[in-house]
Amino acid sequence: MDFVPGGELTRRIREGDVSAESELIRQFEPGLRVLLRRRTGGDVGLLQDLVQETLLVVIQRLRGDGIDDPAKIAAFAAQTARNLAIASLRKTERQRTDVDTEATDRNADPAPSVVAITEDLEAALAVRALLRELPQPRDRLMLKRFYLEDHDKEIICREMQLSEAAFNQALSRARKRFRQILEERGFTRRDLLSSGL
């Protein structure tokens, strides 16, 4: 663990220490992105909004009332994120059922938000680069079957005549290269420290 949030950190945040807030954001942002990605159905604009909103709620809470048991900051952050995701989902559902659908269709903006377009493009561009680089066509098909068709490893290995070790090695290579591509292009350097929290 990089850092253990605890009484010292909460005290510093309560006293208005901005660097303590930055530490907290660095600690929790990656995990919140994982948690919220699962709950935002691929809407990355919403994901980013909810991550920021969650961090804002946590920091405001620590600046004010604080949390009784500082060791439970992570649990508080996780629950806040889940609640915000549920609230957002409910809001979307309400909008779907309450609006004048004909008027909505007439005035629909066909373009999704800029943020959503950007993020989708990032992952897709990196995947395209990865697929171009993979030397074996077999590796590309393996990725497709494993990630998109959710086939079991055993079945893939049997049908593609691969040992499990070879399968894991190819998969690991693909993951590593995908991460490298993202990093080379600056796709993973996220930093909310200057986002106005």
Add this chain to the structure above:
Amino acid sequence: MNQQLIEQYVSGKMSEAEAEAFEMFCLENPEFARQVEVEQRLKAGLAQVARGSTSEFVRSGNQNWWKLALAAGVLLFVTMGALLWQRTAAVHPNLLAAVANDTDRNGPSMRLALVRGADTTPQLPAGLVRVEIAGLFEPGHEYSVVLDRLSRQSTETIAAVYGQRPSSSVTLEVLLYGDQLAPGAYALHVLKNDSREEPLDFEFVKP
């Protein structure tokens, strides 16, 4: 925590209680969470690419496919002619890149600025060009730079770089591989990440 658990989580094969415990572990271990996010994005990216076409998954895997593609390419070239070929912008994943070091600053450059009433459009020099974008930027914040090819009929996005930090409060720099662009009009759009601010738009011409 091992890779198998990451795969189970990302593919939705965990119970809700298991998933919540997994998420707590992610919150407490940011580097592990980054690893999980890469897996999530890989799956999402593959799904997005597959929505367009599954050909990218089998490309070059089948020799007959290549022969067919080659024949189609030759036919296309002959029938469409060199003119159309020249007008078509090359779609290249590395058209745009971040300025990484001082060596990148030694080559040709082009400055893009919003100048009211300007009647000339900047021209892109040949080679690897450092594009210096003038504007008001927030140091430390990240920006995305998107390159569009402009034509009378449509605008086509051909490249993008993300997570770019300005080199000063008034300058943001990127590298552009100009030789890979077909002659024509282009626009660079600069968007501030995590912000609803309007993008900055700059047009230029590749002679």
